Amino acid sequence: MSVPIASQPASTASTHTTGYSLCLGIALFIAQLLWPVDTLAADKLRLQLRWLHQFQFAGYYMALEKGFYRQAGLDVEILPGGPQAARSIEAVLAGEVDFAIANSGLVIARLQGEPVVALAAIMQSSPVVWIVRADSDIYAPQDLAGKRVMLLAPPESAELRITLLREGIDLSQLRISPASFDPQDLIDGRTDAYNGYTSNEPYWLKQQQIAYRLINPREYGVNFYNDVLATREALLEERPEQVEAFVNASLAGWQYALDNTEESIRLIRQRYAPDKPLEHLRFEAQALRKLIMPELVQLGHMNPGRWQTIADSYVELGMAEASSDLEGFLYQGLAQPDHRLLYQVIAGTALALLLTAIVALRFAHLTRRLRQEMGRRLQAEQELRDSNLQLERVASTDRLTGLWTRLKLEEVAHNEIKRAERYQLPLSLLFFDIDHFKVVNDQHGHDAGDRVLSALAQRVQAQLRESDCLCRWGGEEFVILMPHTDLEHAAVMAEKLRILVSAEAAAPDIGVTASFGVAQWQPGQSLRELVKSADQVLYLAKQRGRNRIECFVPSAPRPQT
Template sequence: MSVPFVSQPARPLPHLTRCSLWLGFGLLLAQLLWPAEPLAADKLRLQLRWLHQFQFAGYYMALEKGFYRQAGLEVEILPGGPQAAKPIAALLDGEVDFAIANSGLVIARMQGKPVVALAAIMQSSPVVWIVRADSGIYAPQDLAGKRVMLLDPPESAELRLTLLREGLDLDRLQVSPPSFDPLDLVDGHTDAYNGYTSNEPFWLQQQQIPYRLINPREYGVNFYNDVLATREAVLRDRPQQVEAFTQASLRGWQYALDNIEESVQLIHRRYAPEKSLEHLRFEAQELKKLIMPELVQLGHMNPGRWQTIANSYVELGMARGSGDLDGFLYLGPAQTDHRLLYQVLGGAALALLLLGSVALRFAHLTKRLRLEIGARRQAEQELRDSNLQLEKLASTDRLTGLWTRLRLEEVAHQEIKRATRYDLPLCLIFFDIDRFKTVNDQHGHETGDRVLSAVAQRIKAQLRESDCLCRWGGEEFIILMPHADLEHAAVMAEKLRILVAATPVTEQIGVTASFGVAQWRPGQSLRELMQCADQVLYLAKQRGRNRIECYAPPAPQASS
């Protein structure tokens, strides 16, 4: 809001005050006309993570389309590769001004090294395991005892964390360094190849070799990748250069993603002639899925997500400490160019004294606004906490602590979609406690509740982390087993049946349980799968209880 100027009778100012005002305005004008730090004419050096390919298209396009030059910068792009310097080491040694790193950049920061993350280009990592379609490997647990290629940490951190979260120790794998040759997978020299979604799958498709991906994202592990970084000294001494380079690079990335074919042609012609145009196009489309420009602002970084990534490296033993990331994320020119701010404020200090009353008024309003914002954030947090609590109550059975029917149905529909997409096995076990009404009638409902809870916890302790156990109602329970075929599920059901029957719940009470096992068939709905399991559970009851029955689909009728 502008303040109207009201004419007042002229009154002579003291000589010293007039001089001070002119001096203050003069300094302010000088600061605005002559910036404190002109952009340096020296050539800036950017170190890539790997050899030239579409993975670095944004930087090529920023250079070739003149975006760096328009920002007053001269830039040299250095390729990476086995013989090139490691990007973070080259950055810290002062050999380059900027570097492309993976999320392992945060490890250097936690070690006290002065690295700064400027922008995260890929919102998700392309790192995966690639297995042959005929290998019988569908999930991380299937890698036990297998020959597995694994990059050194932190390049393979996502894969290592997936193993850790899935309860699979590295000692149970036959680990070898990567050969960077997918022929080793095709020829059977390894069972799982550590690769990129944007690279090796193209070659396998060209060779018409069926394959399958084990992607950490499907197991809740999702790291940033290709992070543009600098060191604190560059940011401190040349903040305008850092901002100009970052914005020109992001502009280059936007151009590359908006003009993929033009970018592919240029990269093939000037940077990577050894890569075919088809391979570069494939890489471009796959990387665009990881950059997600339609959903996320280019270069976006979430402090909370970085903190989660830092904690994951601590969990893996790759880093130590509390994971304090203060100063790690670049906050933009307004937060970093403090020297220019101080110079402008110092030169204009005397002039601002004339507006002191207005400034105090604004300070008061700002304080009130901050209090209101704080109260609103607290209310929003309370609402989020309340919603989480309501969601927990809706999805958790209060007696046993197991999932409710609603929660199981949500997860089961997702698992059916995954099984459909990747041709994975999926089984469902329906079981209930035999003659449970007798327990309630003879010992009371309170004792019956203790029996239900004890049986539930006993069953839960035997299941895999990926299995889902739900109390369906009364004494009925359901187990959903992803990545398990009928034979595997039947073995598990028999193990659980023996466990329930062999161990009394109390000194006076022992129970048994009957189990129905069914395997999902392509095109089958969750309701149909449950009906199959329920049908054979009823058959187990008819045949004497304390047994398992497996659903066998009816044989197709011969045409007459």
Template structure:
């Protein structure tokens, strides 16, 4: 009798999942390729169907609607956008960021290896291809941060054909790390990459987005689509070869298997599944991206992003709730079973708490590692310009408040281009790493060494006046000149030294040191120039 009552209660209270299928559409940013593998695999492996969704995946590319516009018009339900999605939000458009697939953008400039272009500064006066905003936002912001106005470049709209770089029709081609380099390797054309990330511009890319009304009116459908898509991405990254074969067969037959494999490996480095939870978005990082657009005039309006970033819903284990209710109703009939159930649920709760703490700790660790990657120059291991500017602004405020001296040394390696030309770029990279290590070993813990770009470095020295900074610069100059890095290479450097003055901003401080560095190079290189020395030379 007790068993019969229990089974009747289970049938009455246990939830029956809804099996109705809803049709939704997804607009891709570009042509079918591994860039969208997660959505294909969610479709092919049945993750969407399991979530009660029938998904239409629409190819992007030339001649197709822009994803954000198609989504806002209601033509599609979901779209893939870059970090420029936040510009639409700042313009008052009701867009919502659901998940960021790429933690770093693949957008780069590609230049010929036989050109004299090494840094963004070298693009002045050159022919440059750019996609329209916001697709080229990272490249445009890099130019602005380097102080290069677009009017100084010969800009043309991208042709989407890297053959123009091979034929010499352009000096810099805007492309993807995951795409054009493969094609250029096949053409056996040597090239160089100018990556915005190395200049402190590190934005999200391939952001899954929808409109605000869909989140409000169909929250369960939005959540189901996100989870199924992320499951598809997890599968695609864990089964790359299977995914490549399927994409080639059903979606991108015109793209070779070798190209798809190259793309998959390149994108995996940008998605960082080993470090960051798939789809993770950091509100602070989105705020930094929004502020960058606003400061550089690429967007106006408020940068409040509370409604822009989607908040994932915590899945409730309804089975536990119903089991508890069933146990309570059966308590009068089977007291012993209730006691056993209580112990089981307690253990389950402890395991769940432990699991959530582990997930939170893993997320914290991955955020710290991601922050370290964003703040550290990949080649030399020193700070990026973005991290340097953050610390330098803080030190300037301290100097203003307490009257502490603050010095800055700007130096670069003499005739570095000749090293690259005569010995190759691998040797050039070796020189940059070893110079940075030698310099860093001579500095105090409070001093900050930053790779400013190319062969240029900056040292920020808190609690240091001009006289002591000049002594340190001269010490570093002699150190580099005294001992060759190896039997083939002698390295010297030129230094510009200045001291912060009250009322002076960071830009003015760096500019002053840069001018002194330029003077040192004009005077013959391998020397130190400072304000005092420069002033003395102007006296009759």
């Protein structure tokens, strides 16, 4: 790169620039002859994909086809996957492949003591959903009870299983069958809920002109990473520079694929997936971009706290032993840059006089580059903080009502319980839902049902204190956490809200009522137990005619359910 000298005529500056470049080229050539530079190992690296070739792995194809791997000194082979996707982690650990694409279930292996390392998370949200026909009566997880439901083997279906668990649905209530990987089963009525990807099967259903609905775990507070690039600790310890180069080249490939989507689609169809129509690949690319969120989050970004939450979810499912130690699981990158070339050039005593001039020019150049790099790093760090805040807001806010999600309330509630326990403060919880809400949807349509939920949420929120926490628990269910409030005052507030809900139409020509269950936190009680107490008396309120409140009294006999 030339160094312009503004105070000299252009011809003089050009002469200095040409001389500098010539001297630098000669010096590096001689230095390489005297002291050969170590290069990355030339052994072939094998990357195992989770599934067959498709746009889901576009970044790795482009890193290979556009020479990013080659420029990093890497020889890479990409291996397609298939239905046995979980086998890829075993292959990494056994040394059969060097890198693999896994879902968030990768953390289970780590909790079990396996030396796996998460290098980068490509999808910030999972594409795993249930797909149901639009002419079915299935709108929410609760509607799956008694239905024929397809489920991938764990951990591939973990997002769906944790959604069922948190919605209070036991697997024994479902008629479960293994995933067939054939959406024709949904069309022909051989299953009621198909375990699929938002980026795949919906395209096929649209082509067949089959109307469908999605039950998405994210709408119920379950938000896992997906398509995580992974390796084993041994490779990272033996060849850290090679791992670093592979990660950087792969992320560069992903950036290229997202910036040049149409070129990537055509190349994938030409060289990797000739049987996939271009329109299918375009549909997949658009769906995956929403999950990767490159405008919000830095490519490959992973949050340690979010990984811990995911690990806790697997423990809750009984798929892993409890553990709070994930140290070493998340890849941190190389601590120090490699200055060996600079040291080798400086060590060339035979070029001492020539290097004196070069070092002076190089110092000015590096100083300017350093200032620029520091500015870029500060800007990148600020953008990363902003994107993390934005992502947290997205994950913490219910899209329809603007209220907190269940995940956010659970986070706040744990802190409030600790505060109540430490200072012996009262803490109450209101659990309420709209009576006969399915009738509203059936008679007026789901758009009207959404307006009812949104309007009710705004009216209830307006009656609460700033310290009270209102969240949409799921479907038509809501939870209010009331710090510094005993059972008596919480019941007064519940009655006030019950009257408010029934007094005004929630939407034009649509009136609703609500039933309330009220419980006060007891010392030693967990959030799950507190919610269960309120849920029990909510059920009792519905048994006794709805549009009423019931309070949980610990000393009284437990309500019959």
